[in-house]
Amino acid sequence: xxxxxxxxxxxxxxxxxxxxxxxxxxxxxxxxxxxxxxxxxxxxxxxxxxxxxxxxxxxxxxxxxxxxxxxxxxxxxxxxxxxxxxxxxxxxxxxxxxxxxxxxxxxxxxxxxxxxxxxxxxxxxxxxxxxxxxxxxxxxxxxxxxxxxxxxxxxxxxxxxxxxxxxxxxxxxxxxxxxxxxxxxxxxxxxxxxxxxxxxxxxxxxxxxxxxxxxxxxxxxxxxxxxxxxxxxxxxxxxxxxxxxxxxxxxxxxxxxxxxxxxxxxxxxxxxxxxxxxxxxxxxxxxxxxxxxxxxxxxxxxxxxxxxxxxxxxxxxxxxxxxxxxxxxxxxxxxxxxxxxxxxxxxxxxxxxxxxxxxxxxxxxxxxxxxxxxxxxxxxxxxxxxxxxxxxxxxxxxxxxxxxxxxxxxxxxxxxxxxxxxxxxxxxxxxxxxxxxxxxxxxxxxxxxxxxxxxxxxxxxx
Amino acid sequence: xxxxxxxxxxxxxxxxxxxxxxxxxxxxxxxxxxxxxxxxxxxxxxxxxxxxxxxxxxxxxxxxxxxxxxxxxxxxxxxxxxxxxxxxxxxxxxxxxxxxxxxxxxxxxxxxxxxxxxxxxxxxxxxxxxxxxxxxxxxxxxxxxxxxxxxxxxxxxxxxxxxxxxxxxxxxxxxxxxxxxxxxxxxxxxxxxxxxxxxxxxxxxxxxxxxxxxxxxxxxxxxxxxxxxxxxxxxxxxxxxxxxxxxxxxxxxxxxxxxxxxxxxxxxxxxxxxxxxxxxxxxxxxxxxxxxxxxxxxxxxxxxxxxxxxxxxxxxxxxxxxxxxxxx
Numbered sequence: 186x187x188x189x190x191x192x193x194x195x196x197x198x199x200x201x202x203x204x205x206x207x208x209x210x211x212x213x214x215x216x217x218x219x220x221x222x223x224x225x226x227x228x229x230x231x232x233x234x235x236x237x238x239x240x241x242x243x244x245x246x247x248x249x250x251x252x253x254x255x256x257x258x259x260x261x262x263x264x265x266x267x268x269x270x271x272x273x274x275x276x277x278x279x280x281x282x283x284x285x286x287x288x289x290x291x292x293x294x295x296x297x298x299x300x301x302x303x304x305x306x307x308x309x310x311x312x313x314x315x316x317x318x319x320x321x322x323x324x325x326x327x328x329x330x331x332x333x334x335x336x337x338x339x340x341x342x343x344x345x346x347x348x349x350x351x352x353x354x355x356x357x358x359x360x361x362x363x364x365x366x367x368x369x370x371x372x373x374x375x376x377x378x379x380x381x382x383x384x385x386x387x388x389x390x391x392x393x394x395x396x397x398x399x400x401x402x403x404x405x406x407x408x409x410x411x412x413x414x415x416x417x418x419x420x421x422x423x424x425x426x427x428x429x430x431x432x433x434x435x436x437x438x439x440x441x442x443x444x445x446x447x448x449x450x451x452x453x454x455x456x457x458x459x460x461x462x463x464x465x466x467x468x469x470x471x472x473x474x475x476x477x478x479x480x481x482x483x484x485x486x487x488x489x490x491x492x493x494x495x496x497x498x499x500x501x502x503x504x505x506x507x508x509x510x511x512x513x514x515x516x517x518x519x520x521x522x523x524x525x526x527x528x529x530x531x532x533x534x535x536x537x538x539x540x541x542x543x544x545x546x547x548x549x550x551x552x553x554x555x556x557x558x559x560x561x562x563x564x565x566x567x568x569x570x571x572x573x574x575x576x577x578x579x580x581x582x583x584x585x586x587x588x589x590x591x592x593x594x595x596x597x598x599x600x601x602x603x604x605x606x607x608x609x610x611x612x613x614x615x616x617x618x619x620x621x622x623x624x625x626x627x628x629x630x631x632x633x634x635x636x637x638x639x640x641x642x643x644x645x646x647x
Numbered sequence: 648x649x650x651x652x653x654x655x656x657x658x659x660x661x662x663x664x665x666x667x668x669x670x671x672x673x674x675x676x677x678x679x680x681x682x683x684x685x686x687x688x689x690x691x692x693x694x695x696x697x698x699x700x701x702x703x704x705x706x707x708x709x710x711x712x713x714x715x716x717x718x719x720x721x722x723x724x725x726x727x728x729x730x731x732x733x734x735x736x737x738x739x740x741x742x743x744x745x746x747x748x749x750x751x752x753x754x755x756x757x758x759x760x761x762x763x764x765x766x767x768x769x770x771x772x773x774x775x776x777x778x779x780x781x782x783x784x785x786x787x788x789x790x791x792x793x794x795x796x797x798x799x800x801x802x803x804x805x806x807x808x809x810x811x812x813x814x815x816x817x818x819x820x821x822x823x824x825x826x827x828x829x830x831x832x833x834x835x836x837x838x839x840x841x842x843x844x845x846x847x848x849x850x851x852x853x854x855x856x857x858x859x860x861x862x863x864x865x866x867x868x869x870x871x872x873x874x875x876x877x878x879x880x881x882x883x884x885x886x887x888x889x890x891x892x893x894x895x896x897x898x899x900x901x902x903x904x905x906x907x908x909x910x911x912x913x914x915x916x917x918x919x920x921x922x923x924x925x926x927x928x929x930x931x932x933x934x935x936x937x938x939x940x941x942x943x944x945x946x947x948x949x950x951x952x953x954x955x956x957x958x959x960x961x962x963x964x965x966x967x968x969x970x971x972x973x974x975x
Contacts, residue, residue: 225776225777226768230780232782235703237703237777299702301702301704304738305706305707332652340651348656370736373733374731377735378737383667427662431670438739441712441726443728444674450670517710521742588718588743594746595771595774595862595925599862
């Protein structure tokens with residue numbers, strides 16, 4: 186740290202490379218979990234490979250380790266770049282980095298040994314919750330002071346989203362983890378579920394989503410070399426995302442005995458989420474209008490473009506599946522697992538990867554090691570994820586429709602067995618994509634310096 | 648509208664916390680959670696089991712609330728807000744790879760539960776649950792205590808019923824095959840006794856029955872029906888050896904109705920679960936014919952009293968001779 190801490194952009198680079206590494210580790214734990222669902226005695230009586238302990242490692246490593254890490258890294262580059270200044274403090278950036286990595290590392294270190302708070306997505310024990318909070322508050326502080334030191338008066342939309350994601354998550358995280366109850370990280374009784382799903386949903390909605398949108402708003406105009414289509418659409422998308430998303434966690438509990446007014450709010454606002462999703466996508470796509478081929482031919486742009494298409498799919502699906510009539514079939518089964526994968530890996534993960542391939546060379550001052558490897562990674566991840574989505578959705582429909590018709594759990598399990606095999610196989614494609622990415626990122630860092638013409642701050646998206 | 652740093656930071660914080668007020672603070676203020684009629688506090692062992700349940704990620708496959716549209720385990724009682732009082736955390740779950748457990752208490756006797764935790768496929772050949780043997784017996788007993796508490800007072804009622812019948816069933820088993828089978832027959836309502844299997848034991852029916860047997864029965868009764876499945880060592884009374892039935896048919900003749908009733912209803916107090924939620928009528932009649940033909944060597948399918956044959960039935964004649972007939 187001591188040597189690199191002074192280098193411009195070193196914290197951003199560290200976040201992005203760590204994201205690549207966690208992506209690889211996360212897929213390994215995903216594979217462990219997938220194997221279990223295919224052959225439950227494959228790792229028989231190996232405590233640290235039991236499904237209930239590997240699954241949270243996979244989930245938390247992917248959210249906090251892979252996607253959040255990579256997108257925060259990108260933000261630490263584009264926020265100062267867009268403000269025509271430097272990050273206020275690289276050292277503070279590194280402190281945020283180290284605390285964030287300690288928290289992510291606690292997943293594979295504690296969960297396999299049954300040290301966990303057990304609430305989905307809020308599993309990190311209190312001391313590591315604290316690490317996340319220190320990291321978030323440090324990032325907020327650093328970014329706000331970077332804004333104060335800006336030489337570009339206007340705040341570009343990517344900056345809004347990056348700042349928003351950090352200050353909102355600094356609120357979402359302690360509430361959702363009930364951090365004022367250190368030992369359990371929970372509240373007694375059913376009300377805990379309201380706190381948990383406020384948190385669980387906003388982890389995606391107010392951390393990954395705004396960071397991913399911010400990154401897309403940064404990368405797309407730069408790759409297509411076109412100005413942003415509309416400032417007004419940017420404003421509408423930003424404020425409606427915040428105003429609507431924060432309310433919709435209740436749609437995870439539609440069939441549980443929570444108050445009906447909370448359910449109503451969550452369904453209505455879930456449907457209304459169509460507004461921020463379509464506004465942002467219209468703005469990004471209209472920005473790229475006429476230059477789509479440029480976006481597609483750029484390896485980073487291709488990832489971001491695909492990420493925005495996943496956003497369309499996951500946004501529409503998310504709204505529709507908040508409806509009680511739909512949830513009767515889709516709740517409690519693999520349909521939702523499919524949805525979660527296209528949200529985290531498809532939408533925010535693809536944009537994170539694309540943004541990293543765009544930003545990493547700029548931030549590190551190195552030429553991208555291999556465009557071809559990025560394209561191969563894209564192909565593997567896309568094929569794997571499309572298959573994943575199809576397989577899990579099909580399995581979920583079989584389960585949901587079966588149960589609705591009175592089929593017992595045990596009767597339905599053999600029906601989804603072949604899908605569990607396919608999902609493990611498709612997961613291997615995604616795992617291969619993560620390894621290629623890590624290799625490419627490391628080789629980039631050790632590779633040739635960037636040429637003068639490609640230097641970072643010359644070309645803004647504005 | 649120009650986005651200034653002040654608007655971004657202060658506005659962003661204000662809108663966010665306004666939302667928090669609506670969906671977090673307001674519910675916290677108005678929340679009322681009086682205990683439901685079925686609620687009761689946990690014992691120390693049950694609380695220790697809940698802790699294990701949370702720390703080992705059981706909630707990633709098991710939900711703990713029954714919904715209005717549910718049919719499976721626990722479907723007799725829709726979840727109520729007051730069921731979760733003082734649970735820390737009340738872990739509702741998001742997936743049902745395994746069954747909902749909110750009403751699991753008393754569904755099975757303790758020994759079945761332990762056999763199931765040690766290797767779930769002991770008792771449920773189709774289960775995807777990991778084996779929990781590595782936890783050790785102390786933890787497995789805590790988990791068992793917890794699972795048996797799920798459902799509160801309703802669970803206690805069901806668990807007590809298991810405990811009431813268990814010694815009787817165990818005594819009957821200890822009395823030898825004849826006494827045991829007599830006891831089992833005596834606890835099937837009399838109208839089922841002289842009821843033959845109304846459906847033919849065709850090759851296809853036997854193959855279907857074989858599949859059902861392997862998926863649902865073989866863990867306890869063994870692949871050859873001798874009661875020596877992997878769960879046997881845990882269960883008291885042990886699973887029935889079907890081959891012993893050959894000498895103990897009701898009225899020297901009937902077997903189909905008895906099988907049907909026992910598979911449908913289970914034998915509370917023993918490891919034998921009821922299967923009426925999992926197997927519908929044709930599957931029970933098929934597995935009854937399979938057990939009868941393969942393990943007893945005789946089926947009463949299509950014997951008197953006869954009704955009108957179902958329209959799908961092929962021409963089929965029961966050629967199985969009564970047990971003992973050829974020996975005499």
